[in-house]
Amino acid sequence: MTTPQQPIGSGFGRDTTAQEVLHGQDLSGRLAVVTGGYSGLGLETTRALHAAGAHVVVPARRVDSATETLSGLDRVEVAELDLGDQDSIRRFAEELVASGRHVDMLIDSAGIMACPETRIGPGWEAQLGTNHLGHYALVNRLWPALRGGARVISVSSAGHRRSGIRWEDPQLETGYDKWVAYGQSKTANALFALHLDRLAEGDGVRAFSLHPGGIMTPLQRHVPHEEQVRLGWVDEDGRPVNAAFKTPQQGAATQVWAATSPQLDGRGGVYLEDVDIARVVPSDADGPGVREHAADPEQAARLWELSARLTGVDAFA
Structure with missing residues (x-):
């Protein structure tokens, strides 16, 4: 059933934290997989889910760093995974599926910008290959562990406004622009969730995409200080100056809500922001909302076909 792309009045908002979203919820006995769950928004997501009782698997490219960061958290395990390496994705997924455990929440939070x-x-x-194709392959390879009640959360961004899918040149071989590449990958995250939900609903799996908000995290590591100043993110001393920035705890709220909230039972395939369903707005609009090019079912199906062809993986073929 298609879920309307319009707010439902969740009662939460821009300043809501992940802890507030989970207040009163007991996630004991539930298993979450959080890519990037040892840094930035992913780390806050791991902490919030763990505090609510969940067991969390954190796939990590830098296993030693993840293990150190997450030390002291029982019910959190680290496993090796490089989203830029399809063989690494296959190994991680095969091991998790072979364990016989059911994944209740898969939060695709890792990414590069x-x-x-x-x-x-x-x-x-690399941005399309990691942010989208890596997660596409991960979800498809984990499908046996997801069937029957999982939620899959694809962390997109307002960056999707920068570019739709470059159908004639998706790998940007005729001219590279780092922000166009990022925008395309974030549009892909939204379209992926849209089509996955259509394919998976019959097996009890629902998918969502979202914009977590602007947050200063290690995601900005490739953006030089001078450019961050020019963009109005920080001052000359590196201090955030944009009042629109959220704290990491606020930034993690929407993905935690997407993964756990009973308010979303029976819903799926929609793009979320500020802990509610967003509205669709024209692709040339200003302000909040998901752009039309990132909420188009036909483009979502076309992207799925392209992704299956590139990765050689399609759990629904």
Whole structure:
């Protein structure tokens, strides 16, 4: 059933924290997988889910760093995964599926932003290859562990406003722009959740995408200080100056709500922001909302076909 892309009046808002979203919820006995769950928003998500009783698996490219960061948290385990390496994704997924555990929540929170031109795997542009194709393959390979009640959360961004899918040149081989590449990958995150929900609803799996808000995290590591000043993010001393920035705890709220809230039971495929369902707005609009090009079912189906062809993986084929 198609969920309307319009707010439901969740009672939460921009300043809500992940802890407030989970107030009164007991996630004991439930298993969450949080990519990037040891840094930035992913770390806050891991902490919030753990505090509510969940067992959390944190796939990490930097296993030692993740283990150190998450030390002291029982019910949190770290496993090796590089989203830019399809073989690594296959190994991680096969091990988790073989364990026989059911994944209740898969939160695709890891990502890279505005990096210099980089090619991974068979020559894929790194932001599309990591942010989208890596998570696409992960979800499809984990499908046996997701069937029957899981929620899949695809962390997009307001960055999707910068670009739709570059259908004639998705790998940006004819000219690289780091922000166009980032925007395309975030549009892909939204379209992925839209089509996954259509495919998976019959098996009890629902998918959501979201904009967590602007937050200063290690995600900005590829953006030079001078550019951050020019963009109005920080002052000359590196202090945040944009009042629109959220704290990491506030930034994690929407993805935690998407993964756990009973308010979303029976819903799926929609783009969320500020802990509610967002509205669809024209692609050239200003302000909040999901742009039309990131909420288009036909483009979502087309992207799925392209992703299946590139990765060689499709759990629904």
